[in-house]
Amino acid sequence: MKSQRFLKWLALPLVLALTLTASLTSCNDDTPPATTNPTGTVDTLSGNLDIIGSNTVTPVSTRWAEEFMKAHQNVNITVAGPGSSAGIAALINKTTTFAQSSRPIKQSEIDQAKAVGVTVVETKVALDALSVVVHPSNPVNTLSIEQLSDIYSGKVTNWSQVGGNNASIVVLSRDTNSGTYAYFLEEVVQKLIAGKQDKTIQYSTSAQLLPSTEVGITQVAQNPNAIFYSGLGYVNNTVKTLTIKKTAESAAVAPTLATAKDGSYPISRFLYYYTAGEPTGLTKAFIDYGLSAAGQKIVEEEGFVALK
Numbered sequence: 001m002k003s004q005r006f007l008k009w010l011a012l013p014l015v016l017a018l019t020l021t022a023s024l025t026s027c028n029d030d031t032p033p034a035t036t037n038p039t040g041t042v043d044t045l046s047g048n049l050d051i052i053g054s055n056t057v058t059p060v061s062t063r064w065a066e067e068f069m070k071a072h073q074n075v076n077i078t079v080a081g082p083g084s085s086a087g088i089a090a091l092i093n094k095t096t097t098f099a100q101s102s103r104p105i106k107q108s109e110i111d112q113a114k115a116v117g118v119t120v121v122e123t124k125v126a127l128d129a130l131s132v133v134v135h136p137s138n139p140v141n142t143l144s145i146e147q148l149s150d151i152y153s154g155k156v157t158n159w160s161q162v163g164g165n166n167a168s169i170v171v172l173s174r175d176t177n178s179g180t181y182a183y184f185l186e187e188v189v190q191k192l193i194a195g196k197q198d199k200t201i202q203y204s205t206s207a208q209l210l211p212s213t214e215v216g217i218t219q220v221a222q223n224p225n226a227i228f229y230s231g232l233g234y235v236n237n238t239v240k241t242l243t244i245k246k247t248a249e250s251a252a253v254a255p256t257l258a259t260a261k262d263g264s265y266p267i268s269r270f271l272y273y274y275t276a277g278e279p280t281g282l283t284k285a286f287i288d289y290g291l292s293a294a295g296q297k298i299v300e301e302e303g304f305v306a307l308k
Contacts, residue, residue, distance in 0.1 A: 046074035047282045053080075053087020053100035054179050055212050056231035057271050059302045060126060061100055064290050067298065075282065081212070084179025091274055092118055097283055099274040102128065102231065103179035113276075123273045125290050127305035129232045129255035130180065130267040133217065133239040135224040140164040142252040144245040145194040145266060151227065152189045154204030159225065172216050172228040175209040183269055184229050193266050194247055229267075232260070233303030260305040271304065 051061045058081035065077035087099035092113045105120060113120045132148065134140060140163055143151075150156040151169055160166045174181040187193045190201050210216045216228040221238035228239075232255055235241055243252035246266040259265035279287045289295050296306035 043072055043074070045072045045282055045285055047076075049075070049077045049098065049282065049286060050090075050096040051077065051079045051087075051098040051100055051273075052082065052090045052096040053098075054084040054102040054271070055081040055174075056102040056128065056178075056180055056233070057081070057100040057125070059233055060271070060290075060299055060304060061098075063298045063302060064286070064295055067294070068286055068289055072285075077286070083175070083177030084182070085177045088274060091120065091276060092116060094118065094276065097275070098286075100125075101179045101272045101274060102269070103183045104270075104272065105274055118276045121275050121278050123275070123279070123287055123291075124270045124307065125273050125287075126271040126296075126299045126307060127260050128269050128271055129257075129260035129265045129305065130184065130269060131230050131232050131235050131255040132227065132242045132244060132267075133220050133230055133235060134227050134242060135220055136238075136240045137224050138164060138240065140242065141240075142243045142245060144248050144250075145188055145191055146196075146248060148188050148244075149191050149194075149201060152184075152203055152207060153201050154206060157206075165225075167225045170223055170226040171204060171207040172219055172226055173203060173207045173209055174213065174216070174229075175211055180213070180229065180231065181209075184267075187269075188229075188267065231304065232257075235303065257300065257305050268305075 051065065058079060061079045065079050069075055069077055084101040084103050087096065087101060088105055088109050090096040091099040092109065105122065110120055132143065138159070140159060143162060147156065147162050151162070152171060152173070156162060157169055158166065159169055173184070185203060189203060190197050190199055210219070213230050213234045217230055217234055217236065217239055220226045220228045241255055243254045244266050245252050253259050253265045255265050255267070260268045273287065275283060291307070296308060299306045
């Protein structure tokens with residue numbers, strides 16, 4: 001009996017020591033505790049995500065990030081929109097989780113990524129009707145792809161040459177980091193959409209290169225002679241969208257959610273996320289949210305076109 005009492009008292013300090021050690025270990029653990037999300041279920045998602053790239057895609061990504069962080073309080077997401085090329089470069093350099101892009105990745109970029117051990121995976125996240133905008137007072141309402149090419153390459157320099165006022169055309173474009181700049185060059189300026197691609201055609205040297213879509217919309221709203229191209233989600237009532245003809249003989253089509261979905265608007269395009277490898281864990285959870293009914297509803301709330 002005396003021996004049993006001795007063992008009992010010997011064991012007690014050991015239990016206390018183990019309890020204290022477990023408590024200290026818990027205090028020093030950097031892993032955030034599981035929380036309860038707004039639906040009442042346990043939320044185990046935690047970590048950081050970075051989204052860098054297209055200025056066009058930024059409004060959608062920002063809304064997705066805000067809503068996702070509300071639902072998952074141990075997740076932090078940063079979004080930046082310096083341009084598609086900058087986002088893809090960051091992905092290649094392994095400094096971002098997602099590259100958001102308003103153009104497809106180039107083969108040369110895929111090759112650069114492979115050279116540093118990055119396998120790029122593409123996810124289409126939305127559709128866009130790239131809109132050509134002018135000042136509301138401009139009498140021109142319709143242009144063909146051929147006419148747009150002539151304006152942006154500098155072949156046509158006066159609005160009177162396309163049915164407008166006798167005034168010099170102020171040509172506004174996104175800068176060279178922009179995926180929209182690259183897309184518009186190939187599809188419109190070089191006339192790929194019209195089936196007459198000419199890779200020798202380039203933007204006019206008089207075209208003003210702008211750092212963001214917001215700046216372009218603002219400048220058109222203030223200048224009766226300006227022209228610019230913009231993602232549909234940025235268009236507002238301070239500017240006028242033109243209807244576009246694929247060829248001179250084609251019907252003129254306005255940029256809308258419906259015409260982008262049915263493919264009748266000539267300058268429609270996908271918007272993309274690129275990742276280093278197949279998304280897993282937190283990365284996949286965020287992509288899945290963006291592609292869900294709730295995420296695609298945000299796409300349309302931001303003025304773009306849902307995939308489904």
